[in-house]
Amino acid sequence: MSATRELIARLREQLGESAPLSPAGPALPLTPPPRRVFPSPRTRSSLQGQAAAHTTALVGIGRVGTRYATDVVLQFQAELAVAHHAVASLLPEEWIEQNGLLNLQTRVSDHQEFLLRPDLGRRLSDASRQALQTRARKDIDIQPILADGLSAEACIGSGMEVLGALIGECESRGWTVGTPMCARFGRVWLQDEIGELLGAKVCIIILGERPGLGTGDGLSAYVVHNPAIGKTDSDRNMISNIHARGTSPNSAASRLADLAGAMLEQGTSGVGLDLSRVAPGNTATELRAPQVRESLVEVGR
Amino acid sequence: MTLGAGLQGPVQSKLRTSLSRTLESDTPREHTPLSVPTLAPEPFLNLLATIRGIGYRFDSPKEVLAKANPLKSGDVLAGIAAGSPVERVAARAVLANLTLCELREAPVVPYDEDELTRLVEDSLDQAAFLCVGHLTVGEFREWLLEDATTGDMIRSVSPGLTPEMVAAVCKLMSNLDLMVVGAKCKVVVRANNTLGLPGTFSSRLQPNHPKDDLEGILLSTREGLAYGCGDAVIGVNPATDSAESTAHILRALDGLMKRNGIPTQHCVLSHVTVQMQALELDCPMDLMFQSLSGTEQGNQAFGVSIGLLDEAHALMGERRSSRGPNYMYFETGQGSALSSEAHHGADQVTLEARCYGFARRYSPFLVNSVVGFIGPEYLADGRQITRAGLEDHFMGKLMGLPMGCDACFTYHADMGQDELENLKVLLGAAGCTYLMSMPVGDDIMLNYQSTSYHDIPSVRKLLGKRPTPEFDAWLNKMGIMQGDAPGENFGKAEMIR
Structure with missing residues (x-):
C-alpha cells in the first residue's frame, strides 16, 4: 500500500469506518412554531404597544434563533422594495x-x-x-x-x-x-x-x-x-x-x-x-415617515 | 523587538537591492535626520510603467495613488480616477516600486498648506519609520502578509507610518489580503469596557430617534441590549444639536446603565463644541464624539481643527465619566473631503487614511468609517462599498486604531440587503472591532440601512466571537447569553429596566 493510501486508511478508521456521520434519525412530524405576526394594534404585546406610542423603530419583533421571523422578513423586503422602486422611478x-x-x-x-x-x-x-x-x-x-x-x-x-x-x-x-x-x-x-x-x-x-x-x-x-x-x-x-x-x-x-x-x-x-x-413649525425636527409603521403585506387565500 | 530582524524570506532578499536607495536598516532605532519635505515635488521623473508595450507615465505620487485606487465613483466624480483598467494596474506597478520614504516626502496635501500634513510629519515616530522607510510599497505589502509578521510587530511599526504609506499598501491588496492583515493587527483599548481583545466582536447600539423622544430611545436601547448589542457604546445621533438635548439624552442613558448595572459606555454624537457645552451642564459623558475629514479644509467644513480637538480632549481628560484611558470616538468616511470641495485633487482612500492620521493623536476608544452613508456619488454600489469597508478597516488597524465599521447603504445606492449581510461577515472575519446595531438595521432618523440587533449575535455565532469580557459577564448574569449561546432571556427587552 502506498503511503498516501495508508494515511487515508488510518484516518478513515479514526473517523469511523463506514460513514463519518451516523445515519440521520427518522424525520418526526413538525409542529408549526407559534404564529408570529407583524405587530398590529390587535396583536401587539405591551412592549410593542409602548413602542408604538413612542417610536417607529421596529422593536418587539421577536426572533427565530438569532434571525427574523418570516413575516418580519417579508415586511422588511416590502419596505425596501418600496424605497428602491421610488428611487428607480x-x-x-x-x-x-x-x-x-x-x-x-x-x-x-x-x-x-x-x-x-x-x-x-x-x-x-x-x-x-x-x-x-x-x-x-x-x-x-x-x-x-x-x-x-x-x-x-x-x-x-x-x-x-x-x-x-x-x-x-x-x-x-x-x-x-x-x-x-x-x-x-x-x-x-x-x-x-x-x-x-x-x-x-x-x-x-x-x-x-x-x-x-x-x-x-x-x-x-x-x-x-x-x-x-x-x-x-x-x-x-x-x-x-x-x-x-x-x-x-x-x-x-x-x-x-x-x-x-x-x-x-x-x-x-x-x-x-x-x-x-417665522411662524412656529418651521424649525422643529419632524418625525420622519412613516409615522405609523403599517403592515405592508397581506396574503389572500 | 528589533523590526529589522522581522524582515525575512523573499522580502529580505528583495530588500538588499533596495537598501542602497535610501537608508541602512541595520540601525533601526537610531534617529537619523531626514531631509525636510520638499515643497516642489520635482524628483519624481520616472513614474512610468509599461504594459504590453504601452507606456503609462504619471506626474506625481499623488496621481499614482489616485489612479492605483480600485474604481470608485467618488474618484470619477473628482476627475482623478484611472482612465482604464490597464492604466490602473500600471499605476499600481509604479506605486509598488516607490519606497515608503518617498511617500513620506510627497504628502498629497503640501506641508505648508495643511495642518494635518504637519501633524503627521512632525509627530511621526522616527525610530519606527527608519525600520520600514527603505521598503518599497510592494515589499511592505509582502512583509505584512508574511506568516512570520505578527500583530505585535505591526504594532511596533505603526507609529512610523504616514497615511499615504498606509493608503498606498492598501491599493496593492485584494479584499482577502486586506482581511488577512486586518485580522492580524492587534488594537486593544479601554474606557469602561476592554475593547478589541482577540476573539471578541462588539457593537455600537444606535437607538436614534427623529424627535429625540427619550422613551423611544430607551425602548430601542433595551431591545438591543437584550440581543447582546451595545458593548462598544450606546451612542445616539441627536436630532437636535444642542447642549441641553445632549445632556438630557446622556442622563437618560446613564440612568438606564446604572439601573441595570451595564458595563459599557455612552455617547451622544452632537458636534464637539456642543458636547463641550453639555459638560458645562455637569452631565455624565463616557465618550466624546466628532466626525473627521482628511484635510484641514475638510475639517473646517466640519467646524473642527487640531486646536479645538486638543481642547475637547483635555476637557474630557478632567470631566469624563468613564475610567479611560481611551475616551474619544471618531467617525470618518470616504468622500467627505470631496463633498466639501476640500480634497486637493487627492483620492478618497488616501484622504480617508489621513483621517486616521488625525484620529490617532487622541488614542481614541472608537473609530469607524460610515462606509456607505455618504451616497452613490462616492461609493456607487455593493462592490465599491464592500471594498471600501475592508479598506477602511485595514488602514485604521494598520495605523493602530480600534477600527469598527458602519456597514451600510442609502436607498439610492445600488446595494442589496444580501450584499450588506455579506459585508458584515467579511468585516467580522477581518477582525473588525465593532459594527453598529439598530432595529432591523433601519435608522429611523438618518434614513439608511445598517446592521441590526439580530445581525450581531448571528455574526458572533458564525465566527465564534464574544462581546467584551465585562459585557459578556453582564449578559450571562442577566440570562441573555449562556456562555456563547443565547440564554433564556435572549431577545426579551422586558428584562431590562
Missing part, C-alpha cells in the same frame, strides 16, 4: 407638458448618471437655459420649481398639488410669482442657476426626497434668498416629509410662504435667517 417628459409646466432638462443624460453625478443635476442644459431666457417671466419675487429629485414617484404623486398651493399662497400675499416649471434629473442646487438667470428674489424648489424604508412618496422643499450659483447648504432653509402621512401639501405651502416672507423681509436665508420671527 422616472419622470416622463409628457407629464411635465401635460401639466402645463415649462419643461427643463439638466445636464444629466440618464438615471445612472443622475445618481452618480450630482454636479450635472445642479446645472441646466444649454437648451433649457435658452428656453428659460425666452419663455420664463423675469424679475419676480418668488420662483417656484418642481423637480423629480430622488423620487419621481413623489413628484408625480403630489408635486402639482404642492406647487399649486404654493403659487396660490404667494399670490395671495401680493408677491409676483415666476413661470411654473419642472426639471428632470434635478438636484436641490439647480435652484441657484434658475433663480439667478431669472432675477428671482427667492427661489423655492420642490423635489422628491431620498426614500426611506417603506416610503417613496415624500417631497422636500428648499428655499434660498437671492439665488446664485455658489450658494451652499447653509444658505438654504428646508422642510421635509411633505406627503399624506406627514406635512400636508397645504400646510407645506403656507410654511414655505412664511419662510419666503421672512427672507424678503430680512434679506437673507439659511443660517442667517432669524427663525424666531
Whole structure:
C-alpha cells in the first residue's frame, strides 16, 4: 500500500469506518412554531404597544434563533422594495407638458448618471437655459420649481398639488410669482442657476426626497434668498416629509410662504435667517415617515 | 523587538537591492535626520510603467495613488480616477516600486498648506519609520502578509507610518489580503469596557430617534441590549444639536446603565463644541464624539481643527465619566473631503487614511468609517462599498486604531440587503472591532440601512466571537447569553429596566 493510501486508511478508521456521520434519525412530524405576526394594534404585546406610542423603530419583533421571523422578513423586503422602486422611478417628459409646466432638462443624460453625478443635476442644459431666457417671466419675487429629485414617484404623486398651493399662497400675499416649471434629473442646487438667470428674489424648489424604508412618496422643499450659483447648504432653509402621512401639501405651502416672507423681509436665508420671527413649525425636527409603521403585506387565500 | 530582524524570506532578499536607495536598516532605532519635505515635488521623473508595450507615465505620487485606487465613483466624480483598467494596474506597478520614504516626502496635501500634513510629519515616530522607510510599497505589502509578521510587530511599526504609506499598501491588496492583515493587527483599548481583545466582536447600539423622544430611545436601547448589542457604546445621533438635548439624552442613558448595572459606555454624537457645552451642564459623558475629514479644509467644513480637538480632549481628560484611558470616538468616511470641495485633487482612500492620521493623536476608544452613508456619488454600489469597508478597516488597524465599521447603504445606492449581510461577515472575519446595531438595521432618523440587533449575535455565532469580557459577564448574569449561546432571556427587552 502506498503511503498516501495508508494515511487515508488510518484516518478513515479514526473517523469511523463506514460513514463519518451516523445515519440521520427518522424525520418526526413538525409542529408549526407559534404564529408570529407583524405587530398590529390587535396583536401587539405591551412592549410593542409602548413602542408604538413612542417610536417607529421596529422593536418587539421577536426572533427565530438569532434571525427574523418570516413575516418580519417579508415586511422588511416590502419596505425596501418600496424605497428602491421610488428611487428607480422616472419622470416622463409628457407629464411635465401635460401639466402645463415649462419643461427643463439638466445636464444629466440618464438615471445612472443622475445618481452618480450630482454636479450635472445642479446645472441646466444649454437648451433649457435658452428656453428659460425666452419663455420664463423675469424679475419676480418668488420662483417656484418642481423637480423629480430622488423620487419621481413623489413628484408625480403630489408635486402639482404642492406647487399649486404654493403659487396660490404667494399670490395671495401680493408677491409676483415666476413661470411654473419642472426639471428632470434635478438636484436641490439647480435652484441657484434658475433663480439667478431669472432675477428671482427667492427661489423655492420642490423635489422628491431620498426614500426611506417603506416610503417613496415624500417631497422636500428648499428655499434660498437671492439665488446664485455658489450658494451652499447653509444658505438654504428646508422642510421635509411633505406627503399624506406627514406635512400636508397645504400646510407645506403656507410654511414655505412664511419662510419666503421672512427672507424678503430680512434679506437673507439659511443660517442667517432669524427663525424666531417665522411662524412656529418651521424649525422643529419632524418625525420622519412613516409615522405609523403599517403592515405592508397581506396574503389572500 | 528589533523590526529589522522581522524582515525575512523573499522580502529580505528583495530588500538588499533596495537598501542602497535610501537608508541602512541595520540601525533601526537610531534617529537619523531626514531631509525636510520638499515643497516642489520635482524628483519624481520616472513614474512610468509599461504594459504590453504601452507606456503609462504619471506626474506625481499623488496621481499614482489616485489612479492605483480600485474604481470608485467618488474618484470619477473628482476627475482623478484611472482612465482604464490597464492604466490602473500600471499605476499600481509604479506605486509598488516607490519606497515608503518617498511617500513620506510627497504628502498629497503640501506641508505648508495643511495642518494635518504637519501633524503627521512632525509627530511621526522616527525610530519606527527608519525600520520600514527603505521598503518599497510592494515589499511592505509582502512583509505584512508574511506568516512570520505578527500583530505585535505591526504594532511596533505603526507609529512610523504616514497615511499615504498606509493608503498606498492598501491599493496593492485584494479584499482577502486586506482581511488577512486586518485580522492580524492587534488594537486593544479601554474606557469602561476592554475593547478589541482577540476573539471578541462588539457593537455600537444606535437607538436614534427623529424627535429625540427619550422613551423611544430607551425602548430601542433595551431591545438591543437584550440581543447582546451595545458593548462598544450606546451612542445616539441627536436630532437636535444642542447642549441641553445632549445632556438630557446622556442622563437618560446613564440612568438606564446604572439601573441595570451595564458595563459599557455612552455617547451622544452632537458636534464637539456642543458636547463641550453639555459638560458645562455637569452631565455624565463616557465618550466624546466628532466626525473627521482628511484635510484641514475638510475639517473646517466640519467646524473642527487640531486646536479645538486638543481642547475637547483635555476637557474630557478632567470631566469624563468613564475610567479611560481611551475616551474619544471618531467617525470618518470616504468622500467627505470631496463633498466639501476640500480634497486637493487627492483620492478618497488616501484622504480617508489621513483621517486616521488625525484620529490617532487622541488614542481614541472608537473609530469607524460610515462606509456607505455618504451616497452613490462616492461609493456607487455593493462592490465599491464592500471594498471600501475592508479598506477602511485595514488602514485604521494598520495605523493602530480600534477600527469598527458602519456597514451600510442609502436607498439610492445600488446595494442589496444580501450584499450588506455579506459585508458584515467579511468585516467580522477581518477582525473588525465593532459594527453598529439598530432595529432591523433601519435608522429611523438618518434614513439608511445598517446592521441590526439580530445581525450581531448571528455574526458572533458564525465566527465564534464574544462581546467584551465585562459585557459578556453582564449578559450571562442577566440570562441573555449562556456562555456563547443565547440564554433564556435572549431577545426579551422586558428584562431590562
